[in-house]
Amino acid sequence: MLALCLALRLQYAAGRQAARQADQVATLFAANMHWVFRELSDACIKRAWADFAVHRRVLQEVLAQGREVSLQQIDGSGLAMVTSLRAMAVEGLEMVASHTPQGDWHQLHRYFEKRLPSIAGWLALYGHPPENSGPTDYQGLRTSFGQFG
Template sequence: MKRVAYVAVACVVGLGLVVWLAAPQSALEWAAWIQAVGVLMALLWGAQLQNEAARRTQRQAQHVAALFAANMHWVFRELADACAKQSLADFLVHRRILQEILSQGREASLQQLDGRGLAMVTSLRTIAVEALEVMELVPEVPDWTALQGHFDRRLPTIVGWLSASGHPPETSGPTDYQGLRTSYGQLGGSRDPI
């Protein structure tokens, strides 16, 4: 933004000097000067719009990456809890949610992320794929302790990435998954149970 403003000021000053030193003498020269100024203003406006679009795209990619990290934190907590409770139903539901979250993480445009964001998304994608592979190998009667240990060991890494990106993990409980809000307040209904 500042660079475009400096270029615009320099162009105006330069045109002012040229007009002062070689003032147009006829209507044709005035028309040429007006057209030149219009072209320069259009170029500067286009550069400004392109700069704003790039910043907006980068902010959107960072937002998707932050949501991906927050959702990964939530689902790994839920998977660790399901293993602690030895609940196969909860485990299977949250495995499916992890697959959805991984697809959300693939939506983050890696070209638009800076170094830290790129490293975070790449690392979290790797953790999610590794967890899905571990869960695919689960037998009929899972080793709940080993599975819980797997998720518990990954949680500090996810929390570290969240904190490093300026988004400390939420502690609002089991309804903090972005996209699967379950409280009645989020749906516009009553908060009291029916």
């Protein structure tokens, strides 16, 4: 009987730990989404093709990070946040995929600016409002991307 109780307690503790880790990854995903959308918006304002190309590639990495969030381990609001942000990242990738240096920078800037408040709202709802200045690097992502195209 004692062994069964101990096994149940260990299983419960492991489940709580997995849920905490999933929450942390979800929050990190949201923070990185906010950061990369802001950086893409800034690149559009400046019409800075090199910055845009780098951040377009990083958006792919951010989406990959978001896909690593275990949806079974997060609660209702976290699930809604991750699902919404994944959809937003996919849509963002579709928007940037065909953009060229001669493309409509203003329209793309408006696209990113319009979505930043939603991402910030998710972060605030989840207890982590974005920093005003933002992180100086992507948190939790690989830093070596190879050749940029």
